[in-house]
Amino acid sequence: MKTILITGASRGIGRAIASKFASGNKIILTGRNKPMLNDTAEYVKKNGGEPVIIEADxxxxxxxxxxxxSIDITQLDLLVNNAGIAVVEPLAEMTLENWQKTFDVNVTAPFLLIQQLHSIMPKGATIVNIASIASKEGFPNWSSYCMSKFALDGFTKSIREELREKDIRVINIYPGAVATDIWNSVPGEQNLSEMMSPESVAELIYTSVAQPSGTVIEDIILRNLHDF
Ligand SMILES: NC(=O)c1ccc[n+]([C@@H]2O[C@H](COP(=O)([O-])OP(=O)(O)OC[C@H]3O[C@@H](n4cnc5c(N)ncnc54)[C@H](OP(=O)(O)O)[C@@H]3O)[C@@H](O)[C@H]2O)c1
Structure with a gap:
């Protein structure tokens, strides 16, 4: 049985990852929304896993x-830094509060989790960070989100080199648009039916983590074939 911690596990990509990895594993699910975390825990149980819920903002x-x-474990085999927010607004309207909150959820939380938990990650363990296409390109009105995803990318590329000697693998995933609730906070009409599914991201992560422990798939861009 492996122990896996997934942030932002209450819905969207995090829930899909929890379901995909559930079988035979202990899955620690974090988020703020207890009823939705309970729902994810049911998926984990249904798929043969042992869920543990920890509420945290x-x-x-x-x-x-x-x-x-508060995590009562001595070994962590997989850490998935998935929780994220997008505040989409023009530069002139962006508040300092939203700028800092975006940085704290999308960058500071992964930094602290990796810093505090890597010492209980054994050789061959894996850290997966859900970055974004917005780690590589700028988009109008997405500046705080792009700032955070570029920062997450730079931070995790550096610690990938530090953790190599401990045989801990660091994988960065860069999805294009995925049909999740994150788009509810984006102004304008969104066509979720044209976006990738959260399950397609989970499938990719599962395949990446399943590679032999002496190898690492470092960076993966996942885009909808018709998203150009
Ligand atoms: N959807 C896309 O198009 C897309 C594309 C590229 C990358 N991504 C990235 O994928 C990741 C997952 O996003 P998603 O699309 O699945 O979005 P989502 O459906 O909105 O889910 C976001 C998750 O993050 C958690 N979260 C948000 N704020 C939090 C906070 N303050 N404290 C703790 N947890 C918090 C939410 O849990 P609670 O509400 O329960 O706290 C939720 O489980 C994010 O990092 C996002 O940037 C998404």
Whole structure:
């Protein structure tokens, strides 16, 4: 039985990852929404896994530190930094509060989780970070999100080199548009039916993690074939 921690497991991509990895594994699910975490826990159980729910608001770094201390495990085999927010607004309207909150959830939380937990990750363990196409390209009105995803990418590319000698693999995934609730916060009409499914991202992560422990798929861009 492997122990897996997934942030943002209450819905969307995080829930799909939890379901995909459930079979035979202990899956620690974090998020703020308890009823939706309970729903994910049911999927995990149905797929043969053992769910553990820890509620935490990752926008507060102190909560992230408390989360790491409350986890009652001696070994972590897979950490998936998935929780993320997108505040989409023009530069002139962007508030300092939203800018900082985006950084705290999308960058500071992964930093603290990796910093605090890598010491209990054995040789061959894996860290997966859900970055974005917005780690590689800028988009109008998405500047705080792009700032955070570029930062996550730079941070995790560096610690990938640090953790190599401990045989811990760091995988960065860069999805294009995926049909999840994150688009509810994006102004304008969104056509979710043309986007990739959260399950397609989960499938890719599962395949990447399943590679032999002496190898690492480092960076993967996943796009809808017709998204150009
Ligand atoms: N959907 C896309 O098109 C797309 C594309 C590329 C990358 N991504 C990335 O994929 C990841 C997952 O996003 P998604 O599309 O699945 O979005 P989603 O459906 O909105 O899910 C976001 C998850 O993050 C959690 N979260 C948000 N704020 C949080 C906070 N303050 N504290 C703790 N957890 C928090 C949410 O849980 P609670 O609400 O329960 O707290 C939820 O489980 C994000 O990092 C996103 O940037 C998404």
């Amino acid at each position: 990752l926008s507060n770094p102190q909560n992230v530190l408390s989360l790491t201390k």
